[in-house]
Amino acid sequence: MTADVFSADLPTLAGIAGYEVPGDRMIDGVNQMPLFTGETAESAREGFPVYNGDEMFAYKWRNFKVHYIQQDSMFDTPVKHNFPRVHNLLRDPKELNGIAGGDAETGAQSLTWVLPAVTKQVIRFQATLREEPPILLGTPEPYRPKR
Numbered sequence: 001m002t003a004d005v006f007s008a009d010l011p012t013l014a015g016i017a018g019y020e021v022p023g024d025r026m027i028d029g030v031n032q033m034p035l036f037t038g039e040t041a042e043s044a045r046e047g048f049p050v051y052n053g054d055e056m057f058a059y060k061w062r063n064f065k066v067h068y069i070q071q072d073s074m075f076d077t078p079v080k081h082n083f084p085r086v087h088n089l090l091r092d093p094k095e096l097n098g099i100a101g102g103d104a105e106t107g108a109q110s111l112t113w114v115l116p117a118v119t120k121q122v123i124r125f126q127a128t129l130r131e132e133p134p135i136l137l138g139t140p141e142p143y144r145p146k147r
Contacts, residue, residue, distance in 0.1 A: 009029060010027055010029040011027065011029040011030055011031040011032075012029070012030075012031050012032045012033055012036075015031050015033055016033070024144075024145050025132065025145040026128060026131070026132045028048070028125075028128070030044035030045050031044065032044055032045070046061060046062060046121075047059060047060055047061030047062065047118070047121050048060055049122070049125055050065070052069075052071065052078070053137060054134065054136055054137055055069065055078075056068065056069075056122075057069040057070075057071065057078070059118050059121060059122050059125075060089075061114070061117065061118045061121055063088060063089050063090045064086060064087065064088055064089065064114045064118065065086075065087045065089055065095065066084045066085070066086050066087075066114065066115065066118045067081060067084060067085040067086075067087070067095075067098075068080065068081060068084050069081065070085065084115060085098040086098055086112075086114050086115055086118075088114075132145070
């Protein structure tokens with residue numbers, strides 16, 4: 001994995017275009033063509049970080065999304081949550097209730113087990129950032145990894 005956000009789709013797009021994925025850097029991407037062509041019914045990826053600029057705002061894992069920072073529109077000031085907000089996207093696709101609210105219909109109160117599972121994914125992802133720091137927005141081209 002890496003924080004090069006745009007690389008997430010790289011293996012799929014490279015394969016479609018007939019190119020190979022660069023081998024000189026870590027790529028947080030998987031080839032999703034088997035899913036798109038119907039060879040498999042499951043995604044090759046369980047989750048991924050959701051960035052706004054250089055900052056991770058949320059992490060999507062399976063059918064859940066954990067928000068660490070909330071920004072409802074591009075004009076709003078980002079607000080860091082004291083406690084991450086967890087959403088079951090199948091029951092709450094508009095992300096209105098989360099763990100702090102809702103009722104039996106949304107299943108909001110049953111989402112407490114998700115946070116430790118997602119936290120493990122985030123920690124694993126952050127370890128890759130220490131191994132290979134992210135390519136910051138505005139980095140001039142051509143970018144060459146330091147490896």
